[in-house]
Amino acid sequence: MDKMGIVFALFGAVLAALMAGIGSARGVGLAGEAAAGVVTEDPGKFGKVLVLQLLPGTQGIYGLLIAFITLSQIGVLGGSAQMSLAKGLLYFFACLPMAIVGYGSAIGQARASVASIGLIAKRPEQFGKAMIFPAMVETYAILALLVSILSIFGIGGINV
Numbered sequence: 001m002d003k004m005g006i007v008f009a010l011f012g013a014v015l016a017a018l019m020a021g022i023g024s025a026r027g028v029g030l031a032g033e034a035a036a037g038v039v040t041e042d043p044g045k046f047g048k049v050l051v052l053q054l055l056p057g058t059q060g061i062y063g064l065l066i067a068f069i070t071l072s073q074i075g076v077l078g079g080s081a082q083m084s085l086a087k088g089l090l091y092f093f094a095c096l097p098m099a100i101v102g103y104g105s106a107i108g109q110a111r112a113s114v115a116s117i118g119l120i121a122k123r124p125e126q127f128g129k130a131m132i133f134p135a136m137v138e139t140y141a142i143l144a145l146l147v148s149i150l151s152i153f154g155i156g157g158i159n160v
Contacts (some may be wrong), residue, residue, distance in 0.1 A: 001056030005082035005088030006013070006074065006081050012095030013145025016148065020063025020102025034117040046128050048120050052113045055134045059106040062145045066098040069152055086160040094151035099143030107136040 009114035035049035068077070070091055081093075095118040 002082070003086075005083040006076075006084045008088035009070065009074045009083065009091035010076065010084070012092035012099075013067040013074075015092075015099040016070070016095040016102065017060075018067035019059040019099040020066075020094030020106065023103035023106030024057045024063075027059070027106040028053060029112070030107075031056055031113040031117065032111040034114040036102045037123045038117055045120055045124055046079055048124060049117050049129075052116050052130065052134060054066065055113050055138065056110040058138060059102040059109070059141045063098050063102045066095055066145065066148045066152070069149065070095055073152055073156055084160055087155065089138045089151065089160065090155045090160070093147055094155060096148075097144040097151075098148040101140055105137050105141040105144070109134045109141075112137050112146065 033052045038049050039046050039100040071077045074083065074088075074091060112134040114129050119130045121127055
């Protein structure tokens, strides 16, 4: 039972990277389909739609960051990887905001990006406005990233 703490902590780190990564992969794929359709009709819009396609990919980066921070905090990336079950569960729960919100916001951001790509197809001069729609969804991914980071660093000082 003494190894269960590290198991839960590792599971949290993996879940953050996995869920946010899956969401980003799906999101970038959905936006890429829409972008390809626009570029088929007007190759000159490639740069604008590419930016919109890339936006849902940030959640995967945030999930990977949370995984790396967690792995370094729990001693897997150098150090002693032993902890109590309670502390392992704390790390697991600290990773959940990024895992859950990362997945959901990547999909939501993809939908907003697809709509914005449609806007660019008809009105390329509205690129600035089109960027705002998916960028608003990014706010929630950043908030989840912040909560996970603060939680993970806060656990280090807890003795359980």
